Amino acid sequence: MTNLRFLSLKGCNKLRTLTLDSSSVSSSSPLGTLEHLEFLDLDGVSLDTIPDDVGLSKSKLRYLDLSCPTVTSLSSLFFKDISNLKELFFLGCTSLKSLPPSFATLFNLKTFSLSESQLMFLPTETFQHMPKLCDLTLINNRSLRALPELAGHACLKSFTLSGSPITHLSLHTCRSLETVCFHDLAELVELDLSATAIKEFPVSISELHRLKRLHLLALPQLRRIPWHELKHIPEVLNLDQCELAGSRIHLTDSRLFSSFKDEALQKFVEEGGPLHSFHISISSCNKGNEIKNKDIGFIYQFHHKKPSCYKNIPLIASTFDHQFVQSPHFNRHVEISSPERYPTGLEGIFEVTESLSMWDDAFVSCLTDLHYRFPELKECRIRRCHHMDSIFKANAAYQGNKLQIIWAFDLQKMTKILKFQPVYFVTLEFEALKHVHLEKCPRLESIFPGNMVLSSLETLTVLHCGNLRSIFYYLEVEDTYQFPRLHTIQLYELPQLLHLCKKQSVPLQM
Numbered sequence: 001m002t003n004l005r006f007l008s009l010k011g012c013n014k015l016r017t018l019t020l021d022s023s024s025v026s027s028s029s030p031l032g033t034l035e036h037l038e039f040l041d042l043d044g045v046s047l048d049t050i051p052d053d054v055g056l057s058k059s060k061l062r063y064l065d066l067s068c069p070t071v072t073s074l075s076s077l078f079f080k081d082i083s084n085l086k087e088l089f090f091l092g093c094t095s096l097k098s099l100p101p102s103f104a105t106l107f108n109l110k111t112f113s114l115s116e117s118q119l120m121f122l123p124t125e126t127f128q129h130m131p132k133l134c135d136l137t138l139i140n141n142r143s144l145r146a147l148p149e150l151a152g153h154a155c156l157k158s159f160t161l162s163g164s165p166i167t168h169l170s171l172h173t174c175r176s177l178e179t180v181c182f183h184d185l186a187e188l189v190e191l192d193l194s195a196t197a198i199k200e201f202p203v204s205i206s207e208l209h210r211l212k213r214l215h216l217l218a219l220p221q222l223r224r225i226p227w228h229e230l231k232h233i234p235e236v237l238n239l240d241q242c243e244l245a246g247s248r249i250h251l252t253d254s255r256l257f258s259s260f261k262d263e264a265l266q267k268f269v270e271e272g273g274p275l276h277s278f279h280i281s282i283s284s285c286n287k288g289n290e291i292k293n294k295d296i297g298f299i300y301q302f303h304h305k306k307p308s309c310y311k312n313i314p315l316i317a318s319t320f321d322h323q324f325v326q327s328p329h330f331n332r333h334v335e336i337s338s339p340e341r342y343p344t345g346l347e348g349i350f351e352v353t354e355s356l357s358m359w360d361d362a363f364v365s366c367l368t369d370l371h372y373r374f375p376e377l378k379e380c381r382i383r384r385c386h387h388m389d390s391i392f393k394a395n396a397a398y399q400g401n402k403l404q405i406i407w408a409f410d411l412q413k414m415t416k417i418l419k420f421q422p423v424y425f426v427t428l429e430f431e432a433l434k435h436v437h438l439e440k441c442p443r444l445e446s447i448f449p450g451n452m453v454l455s456s457l458e459t460l461t462v463l464h465c466g467n468l469r470s471i472f473y474y475l476e477v478e479d480t481y482q483f484p485r486l487h488t489i490q491l492y493e494l495p496q497l498l499h500l501c502k503k504q505s506v507p508l509q510m
Contacts (some may be wrong), residue, residue: 005038006039007031007041009042011044012045017212032053037470039062042066043091044068048072050071050074057162062472063085065089067093069092069095072095082106085106088109093117094117099119104129104130110461113138113139114137117144118143121145122147123148134155136150136156136188150174152172152173158310162183164185171196172215175197177402178197178198179198183203185211186210187215189210190212191215194217195219197221200222200223206233211232212236214236217240225256229261237278240281242283254282254336254345257348259348269352278331332353334346336359337357339361343361356377356381357382359384360383365388365413367391384409384411388413390414391408406435408439415443415445416447431455433454433456435458447472450473460489463493464492466496
């Protein structure tokens with residue numbers, strides 16, 4: 001039998017000794033002579049102890065299953081001579097209380113499974129000494145309160161953890177990690193899956209009801225979040241496809257929110273819900289900074305090198321910009337910058353968005369195309385979106401009842417901020433709009449339709465819009481338009497401005 005390579009004793013649950021003489025107290029066994037053994041399965045064997053020589057001179061052993069329910073421990077040097085082991089299993093080891101220090105010498109181990117043991121800890125730095133470990137499964141080890149360092153493990157691809165009283169877990173920068181599964185972790189309060197290779201948000205995480213902080217930063221391969229299947233979202237959710245620090249939710253693919261609607265909206269955004277307050281950023285990881293730096297350079301050259309008869313214009317414009325109202329704090333903010341594609345999938349998010357910023361976008365021609373209502377929108381800031389010809393389109397659904405701030409800068413194609421069609425000739429109640437700032441929009445012709453109620457307007461600033469001819473358009477009725485709260489008007493370098501409204505007979509009262 002010295003040439004034996006495969007040995008399975010699986011299910012021999014009455015086998016209690018591996019020695020030749022059952023009455024002997026010697027710890028030696030016939031397995032000690034099997035130097036060519038590659039596969040050994042002792043699953044279910046009722047051994048109180050594993051003979052020391054089971055691991056002796058086993059340099060060729062690749063597979064070892066020690067799922068023996070009655071084994072309590074192993075000798076300190078048990079794993080010393082089986083350093084080429086690839087797969088190791090301790091399943092249903094209800095009596096196992098410890099693993100020897102030599103366990104950390106399994107440098108070539110790829111798969112390790114441990115379940116239902118009494119272990120309170122694993123040997124220190126275990127996983128740092130297992131650089132080839134790909135598959136790690138730890139199930140129902142009810143006394144296991146902490147794990148050796150796993151963060152930064154280069155080869156780990158699959159990790160399952162359940163039934164342990166662990167409170168904090170970091171798999172940060174496990175860059176090969178694609179699959180995780182978590183269940184019955186009643187004490188877990190913080191989980192870090194940043195800089196991993198996860199492609200789909202693990203639904204099992206939503207079952208961890210005590211989880212308070214979840215870090216999902218630098219996940220460029222993340223493609224799907226099934227919001228409608230999630231049961232719980234932690235109080236702090238850091239989700240970022242690009243960076244290891246930054247926005248609270250930062251994605252390159254807006255389609256991750258495609259399922260965020262209906263039940264998910266009600267469950268997570270309602271008062272006190274985990275997404276009652278959020279900051280979502282949709283952008284390219286690199287393109288945005290490149291475009292922004294390029295544009296900043298262009299603006300610098302324009303202001304400092306182009307001859308002008310108005311040499312103080314940059315200073316005055318800068319002064320105006322600083323005078324513009326500071327953005328108040330809104331609970332739900334979406335930021336879109338230099339996206340890699342048309343930002344689809346955000347319809348549900350836009351149902352509850354209070355503040356929207358967009359810059360360096362080359363796809364969107366009008367915000368109303370993204371969502372037809374924006375029922376909660378209070379602030380809108382647009383910058384360098386050169387495909388945009390209007391910010392909103394007036395329709396039967398969009399009324400802008402809560403909009404307070406409109407800020408637009410360098411929109412090369414925009415002709416009106418609100419495109420109005422006569423078929424929708426109704427009074428537009430923009431009763432909350434307080435501040436409007438428009439700058440460097442060279443094709444802007446006019447600003448407001450005449451049937452737009454602006455009873456709360458406080459400041460109106462229009463700078464460097466060379467084609468602007470009137471402030472109001474489509475005045476179809478004789479009436480007086482009142483602006484009881486308007487206290488500041490700044491109209492600067494508007495060489496084509498002829499009148500405030502196309503119908504001169506309509507008086508404006510301020």
